[in-house]
Amino acid sequence: MSDIPNSIEARDRAYQLHPLVDLRRHETTGSLVIDRGEGVYVFDTDGKRYFEGLAGLWSVALGFGEKRLGEVAKAQMDKLPYYHIFSHKTHGPSVELAEKLIQIAPVPMSKVHFTSSGSEANDLVVKLCWYRSNALGKPDKKKIIGRIKGYHGVTIAAGSITGLARNHASFDLPLDRMKHTACPDYGSMALPGESEAEFSLRMADDLEKLILEEGPDTIAAFFGEPVMGSGGVYVPPENYWQEIQRVLRKYDVLLVADEVITGFGRTGNMFGSTTFGIEPDVMVVSKQMASSYMPIAAILMNEGFYAPIADESARIGVFGHGYTASGHPVATAVSLENIKIIEERDLVGNCRRLSPRFLAHLDDLARHPKVKLRRGIGLIGALELHPDGEPGRAGAAMASAALEEGVIGRSVGDAFCLCPPLIITADEIDAMFAAVGRALDRLG
Template structure:
C-alpha cells in the first residue's frame, strides 16, 4: 500500500494491531477507514457510500447515526457517567434494563446480570454453571458440550466453546473440559437419502452417546446458537432443537442459548429461541441489545439457577464475580432507548415482513455455478460457495473465492462477510424493501464479475 506517512491509513498500519486480521497482509493492503454512518449506509474517508450488509458485526439493529441513542448516552453521561453494582450498590438504568430483559425473555426467567461482550457473558455462564454444581454438591458435573463450527467468543473459556479452529490454533485451546459434537448443517453433513428429521435424530443420538460416554454425572451444560452465525449462518434442521432439548432434560444438563446474533428480531421474532421453541436455562444476549453503540451483554437465567447461586453466596459470603463496567449506566441507558426504538418502529415485525423478499433474493443465486447452498431465516442468510456443486467439494485454496467475492462486493458499494467461502448477509433491521433490493442488486453485479475460472486462484 502506498500512503502518505501522515495519512490516517499509514498511521493505522504504524500503530494499530487489529483483531481477527492477518497482520502482515494488513501492512500491505492497509485499512478501509469508515468515517460515518446513516441508516443502513456507511461512508469511507474518501466519501464512498456502502450498504452495510452485515450490520457492522451482526449488530447495528437500529442502523447507524441514530440520534436518539446519542442523546440517551449524552443525557446519562451528564447525570451519572459511571457507577458500579458491587456490594449492594445499583442505579436506575441497570435496574430498569434487568427488569425489562427478564420480562421479555422466553421461558420463566428470574434474573439478569450484565457484562460487556458476548465473550464475557459466555465465559461467565461457564463459571456460573460450575459454581451452581459446586453449590449442589456435584463437583464432578463440570463438562460443557458445544458444537463444531459454533461461535461463542474469544476469551479463554468462550473460545474453547467456539468450534472454529482458527480461534484455538496456537492459543493452546480448547480447555480440556469442553467438548464438541457435530455441526447441524444438513446440506453439508446429511447422509444420502437421509431426511432432515432423521439427521436431527442422528445428531441427538450423537449428543446422548457423548453424554453417556463421559458420564451424565460429569456433564453440566450444552451451549448452542439458535442459528449458528459466524460459523456460516447454519439454520438447524427440522426437529433438531426439540430433540436436543429432550436429551439435555433427560440427563439434567443445562441449556444455554447464545442469542448474541439472533436476539432482538433477527429471525423475525424477538428471540431465536422463540423461532425454534427453545426453553433455555440461560439466555445470552449482546450486539443488538445496544445496536453495538455501547459495549454491553447480559445473561438472563431462570429461578432454579438463581436460588442455588443466592444460597451459595450466603453460605460462602459472596458471589465473587464482576467487572468494573458491569451494568455500566451509559450502556444500560442506551440499551433501554435502543429497545424502545425496536419496539416503537416494530423492527421485529419489519424483519418478519421483509424476510420473504430477502430470502427470495438470496435464492436467486442458487443457480450460480459456485453456489452450493442458499440458507437463512428472517433477515440473516448465507451462500456457501463450492468448486463442485455435485460433490460439494471446496476450492483449491480455501477462502480465496469468498475473499474475492467480498472484495468485488465492496467495489460495488456493499460490505458483506466472507467466512472462508461462505458469504453472509445480515443487514440492519431498519432496512427497507427498496434497500433490500439494492443490496442484492449490488451483490449480483459483484458476483457477475467473478471469473468462472477463479476456483484455483
C-alpha cells in the first residue's frame, strides 16, 4: 500500500469502510473531511464553513466545541477512566445519570441500563422482551411490530424492526419474528377527504388487523419513534398515538418508545412522549443525551417490565447479559453534564420559542416549485421534493446542492431533512434557510 498518496482523503478511501454509501462509488468520490466544529458550524480541511443542519446525526444538541463537556471528560479520565458494572460493582457517574433519567422521565420508570448506541439498546430491548415473555410463561409471545419507514438501528434485531429496505437488502433481514405496520404518512397516504383523526383511526385499524392475523398471544411489543426521524421525518397526525395505544392495551402488547432522536428537547418538550401523550413501558434514549460527544445510550423500563425479568434472573441464578462499556464512567459523566447544560440554558424552551420560525421557513420553501410538501415539529423538519426522473433521487440532489451552499442536511429518498443543534439562534435559522432556498434554486 506504499503507493497510496499521503492525503487524509486518499488514506480514508484506502483504509476505511463507510456506512450508508455505495462502497464502489465511494472508492472514487471519497469523503468530505470535516476538520473542526464551532457552535452550529463545522469546517472542512479547506476552511469552508457549513451549517451542521442535521446536528451531526440528529444528535449534537449543544453544538460543537462545548468546553464544559471536555473538562468533565478530562476530570473523569483523571479520576476513574474506566470501570464496569458487572458482578455487584458500580461507580458514581453511572448511578447519578441513572437517577437523573428516572427523575426526568415523562412517565414513572423503575430501572435504567446503559449501552453504547441506540441500535445496541433497541437490540437489547428485543432480547429483554423475549426473556420477559419466557419469565411469564408465554414462550410464543415473541414477535415485535415496527413500522414501514421506522428506524431503530442496524443490529440484527434492531435492523429487523427498522422498516427501510436499504437496511434489509442482502443482509437476510428482517428476522421472521419482526413484523411491520403502516407508516403514518398523512401527507401522502390520506384518502380523499380523510381527516387526520380518521386517518389515525385507519392506521390503528391496520395495526389491529396485523395483531389479529399474527395472533395476539404471539405479539410481545410495538416499537415506535414519537416522530419518525431517519425514515424521512414523519410527524404523527391528530390522535395517532392515542389510537395506537388503545390497540396495544387491548391486546397486552408492550410499547417501546424509541426516543433516540426526539429525547432531550427536539420536539419542544424534554421527551417526544410528552409532546404526543405517549405512555411507554420502555424508552430508549441516546444521541442528544450526550450530544454525541461520547457513545452512549440508555434503556428506561417501568416496574411492570422489570419485575418479571428480575424474578427470572432469581430463578436461573443470574441475569446472563452484559456489555464491557455499559455505564462507562466517562460517557455517563459527560451525559450528566450535557443534560445539566440543556436545563441551565433552557434549550428545550429555546426549541419551543424558535420552532414557529423554523416551521415558517419550511412553509415558505414548500411553495417552491421543486417542493411537494413539508413536515416538521419543534426543530426537526423535512422538505419532500417532486421526483426529478427516477423516484427516490431528488433528496440526494438537494443535499448536494445544499452542501455547495454551505448547509449539511440529510437526504432520505425524495426528502431533504434538517435537525439543527438546539443552541441555534433566530438569525442562524434565517441564514440557514436562506442557503437552503438558494440550493433549491440550483435544482432549476
